[in-house]
Amino acid sequence: MKIKLMVITLLSALCLFIYVQTDSADQDPFLITDYSRLHPVKVERVIQGREEAQLVELVRDARDQGKTISIAGQRHSQGGHTYYKDGIVVDMTHYNRILEVDPVNRKIRVQAGATWEDVQNAVNPPGLAVRTMQSQNLFTIGGSVSINAHGRDIRNGSLIASVESFRLLTADGNIREVSRTVNADLFPLALGGYGLFGIILDVTLTLTDDVVYRMTTEDLQVENYTKYFLQQVKSNPDIELHIARISVSPDKPLTDMYAINYTRDASIPLSEHNTLKTKEKWVVPTKALFQLNRSFDWGKEVLWNLQKEYFHNQKNALISRNNAMRSESQFMEYSGAGANDFLQEYFIPVGEFAGFVEDLRNVLTEEELNLLNITVRYVNEDEEAVMSYAREDMFALVCLFHAPLSSDAQFQTKAGIRRIIDQVIKHRGTYYLPYAGYPTVKQFQTVYPNYRHFFVQKENYDPGRLFTNQFYEQYNKGESTHS
Numbered sequence: 001m002k003i004k005l006m007v008i009t010l011l012s013a014l015c016l017f018i019y020v021q022t023d024s025a026d027q028d029p030f031l032i033t034d035y036s037r038l039h040p041v042k043v044e045r046v047i048q049g050r051e052e053a054q055l056v057e058l059v060r061d062a063r064d065q066g067k068t069i070s071i072a073g074q075r076h077s078q079g080g081h082t083y084y085k086d087g088i089v090v091d092m093t094h095y096n097r098i099l100e101v102d103p104v105n106r107k108i109r110v111q112a113g114a115t116w117e118d119v120q121n122a123v124n125p126p127g128l129a130v131r132t133m134q135s136q137n138l139f140t141i142g143g144s145v146s147i148n149a150h151g152r153d154i155r156n157g158s159l160i161a162s163v164e165s166f167r168l169l170t171a172d173g174n175i176r177e178v179s180r181t182v183n184a185d186l187f188p189l190a191l192g193g194y195g196l197f198g199i200i201l202d203v204t205l206t207l208t209d210d211v212v213y214r215m216t217t218e219d220l221q222v223e224n225y226t227k228y229f230l231q232q233v234k235s236n237p238d239i240e241l242h243i244a245r246i247s248v249s250p251d252k253p254l255t256d257m258y259a260i261n262y263t264r265d266a267s268i269p270l271s272e273h274n275t276l277k278t279k280e281k282w283v284v285p286t287k288a289l290f291q292l293n294r295s296f297d298w299g300k301e302v303l304w305n306l307q308k309e310y311f312h313n314q315k316n317a318l319i320s321r322n323n324a325m326r327s328e329s330q331f332m333e334y335s336g337a338g339a340n341d342f343l344q345e346y347f348i349p350v351g352e353f354a355g356f357v358e359d360l361r362n363v364l365t366e367e368e369l370n371l372l373n374i375t376v377r378y379v380n381e382d383e384e385a386v387m388s389y390a391r392e393d394m395f396a397l398v399c400l401f402h403a404p405l406s407s408d409a410q411f412q413t414k415a416g417i418r419r420i421i422d423q424v425i426k427h428r429g430t431y432y433l434p435y436a437g438y439p440t441v442k443q444f445q446t447v448y449p450n451y452r453h454f455f456v457q458k459e460n461y462d463p464g465r466l467f468t469n470q471f472y473e474q475y476n477k478g479e480s481t482h483s
Contacts, residue, residue, distance in 0.1 A: 041085040041470070043070075049095040049113065052175075055199055060173040062088055063466050070469045071195040073113060073140030080470025081146075081194050081434060087468065090199065092142055098122045099202060106207040107164065112142025112200045119205075120322050124276055129210040129320075131156040135243070135327040135375075142200040147434045148192030148387075150379045150396065152241040152262075152325065154234065157380040158390060160191050162205050169199040171462040189457050192385040194433065196458050196467050210321050212273050213241065213262035217311045220257045222246060223354045226395075228259070229378065230350070238264045241324055244376040246357070246397075249301040254361040254374070258308050262324055273320045287333075293372055294334075294341075294402045300372075339404045341372065344417060345432035347379065347394040352427040357397075359423040367416035373400040386450050386457075389430045396432075414438045421447075433471070441477045451475070 044067070049055050062069050068087035083089050095113035102108070103126040110119055116137035119130060133139075134149050145166065150158040165179035168190055176198075178186045190197040220228055225244065233239050241262035246254055289306065292299030334341045348356045364371060377396045382388045403413045417438035424431055430447045431439060445451055455476050459465075465472075 041083060043083055043089050044086055046072075046089045046091055049090050049092045049199070051095075052201060055090070055095075055169055055201070056173060056175070058088070058090065059169055059171070059199070059466070063171060063173065063464060066464075067466075068468045069199075069466055071142070071146075071199055071467070073143035074115075074138060080437065080474070082469065084468050084470060084473070092199070093140060095201075096140075101126065101128075103128060106209075107204055108207060109202055109204045110141055111202045112145075113140050115140055116144070117326070120276065120326065123207055124210065124274060124322050127210050127270060127274070128207045129322050130325060131162040131206060131208045132159045133325060135325070137326050141203050141205075145191055145200055145203055146193060146195050147432075148382075148385050148389075150377065150390075152243050152377060154242050154378045154380075155240055156208070158382045158385070158388075160188070160382060160385050163191060164204040164206055166190070166203040167201040168197065169201055171198065171464060171466040175201065185457070186461070188384050188386045189454065189461075192387045193454075194471055195469060196472055197461055198467060208321075210270060210274060211240075211264050211266075212268040212270055213319055213321065213324055214265045214268075215311075215314050215317045215319060216261050216263065217308075217315055218259045218261070219308070220244075220259060222255055222257055222357050225257055225259075225376075226350055226353045229395075233259070233261060234378070236263070240264055241321070242378060245307065246374040246376065247304050248371045248374060249304045250297045251301055252304070254357050254364070256304075257376070258311065260311055262319070262321075265318065268318055270320065273318055274322070277323050277326060290372075294370065334402075338406070339402065341400055341402050343435045344399045344401065344420070344438070345435060346397045346399070346420070346424050346429055347389050347431065348397065348424070348427055348429040350378075350393050350395055352429065353395050356423060356427040356429065359426065360397075360420060363416065363419050363423060367419060368412055369416045370402040371399060372402055374398065386454050387433065387448055388450075389432055391430070394429070418443065437471060437474050441475060444475050 047058060059069065068084050070082055070084045070087055070089050072082035072089050072091050073093060092113035095111050096115070096118060097111045098114060098118060099109040099111060101122050106128055108119060108123055116130065116133045116139060119141065120137060123129060132149070132151055132153050133144060134151050139149070144159055145163060148158050148160050156162060165177060168176050168178050168186060170176055176183050176186065178190065180187055186197060190200065218228070233242055239261045242259065244257050244259040247256040248254070289303050293303045346356070375398045377398070379390045379394045379396050381392050382390045401413070403409055418440060421431060421439045421443045425443065425446055
């Protein structure tokens with residue numbers, strides 16, 4: 001046992017050393033890419049958005065000069081949503097003020113470049129919390145609104161349900177108030193509109209109470225998960241947050257799962273648990289373990305067993321809602337030369353879950369896809385957003401892959417992902433648009449039948465195509481079915 005532990009330790013150290021030595025950043029400030037690093041392009045310039053008047057002037061000048069504008073936050077979208085060749089990129093991360101916190105009405109108004117961490121820091125003192133956000137709090141509000149994000153909350157749906165209103169700087173250089181009653185046509189278009197309808201300046205969000213949860217972990221089999229979720233999780237109103245993971249270990253390939261539930265415990269005073277955690281722990285060793293997960297099949301088994309053991313040891317641990325929605329992410333960060341991690345996310349109707357996972361397993365055994373992690377979340381039906389990914393109650397399978405960036409490897413990766421999308425379609429599912437554009441145009445059109453209305457309205461509001469990005473160029477093909 002000691003020898004095995006020494007070997008794992010040494011290999012972990014070697015993987016971490018190689019990762020650090022090959023870690024690299026973009027050197028050219030005008031060569032822009034996103035988290036995927038798949039399609040870097042030269043842009044004309046990157047402008048930091050700082051003031052409203054500056055942004056208005058920028059839009060009007062770019063329109064008059066025939067330039068294009070793309071909008072960037074943290075650039076964690078992975079399908080070219082935040083840049084366009086020879087265009088202007090507006091970096092909104094400095095446009096980040098908290099404008100108003102209204103504890104009585106449980107609302108916050110915040111500029112688009114602020115992060116969820118900024119929001120949590122502002123609403124935690126009065127005992128409030130975010131209703132819906134991603135599992136990590138490093139993303140910008142504008143970016144999350146633009147992709148209609150979702151997270152661990154199983155009661156509040158996708159982000160659109162939490163948005164009361166926002167202000168949008170449109171292609172004509174004017175600022176519009178947008179809500180369900182004012183400029184209502186724009187609300188479901190720009191929210192989940194991937195930056196194509198204008199620059200979101202600020203957002204008013206509705207909040208909920210910060211509460212204390214008791215964490216519990218359950219081991220399951222994939223085939224039993226739907227029944228377990230419906231009968232023991234969704235039916236219990238005190239369980240408000242939920243996440244599950246599926247094993248990618250070769251010994252238990254997409255068969256074993258564990259689920260983490262966060263059950264409200266009203267008997268515990270919030271004041272005992274509402275100090276916000278600010279730093280991730282054990283970043284270096286967990287980063288090394290995740291590198292083993294990338295590099296070796298046995299590394300996947302080691303990581304799976306350690307993850308399960310860690311969360312089982314958290315049984316009955318107490319945590320506030322704000323802290324439960326500040327998940328660790330640094331250990332997964334990767335920017336080594338020549339390869340990268342990339343996300344794909346598949347939304348599967350609740351009753352189709354087990355069948356889809358079985359078909360996914362079959363594809364993975366035939367394709368050379370290095371799957372690192374699968375987490376499962378629940379998303380309520382959302383018929384409000386034009387480009388909704390949850391047309392009925394869905395399980396979201398967030399899949400993290402690792403692949404070389406070479407053209408040959410990317411060709412194989414794209415073929416494998418397209419086979420998975422075929423299985424998604426077979427099971428009446430959808431896939432998430434913020435990630436790498438591997439699906440064909442035909443697959444996109446099949447999964448998102450509202451695409452015609454979406455692109456027609458884009459042309460109505462922005463006939464000069466001032467706001468554009470590579471995602472728009474790739475999929476705005478009319479009736480084309482070419483890849």
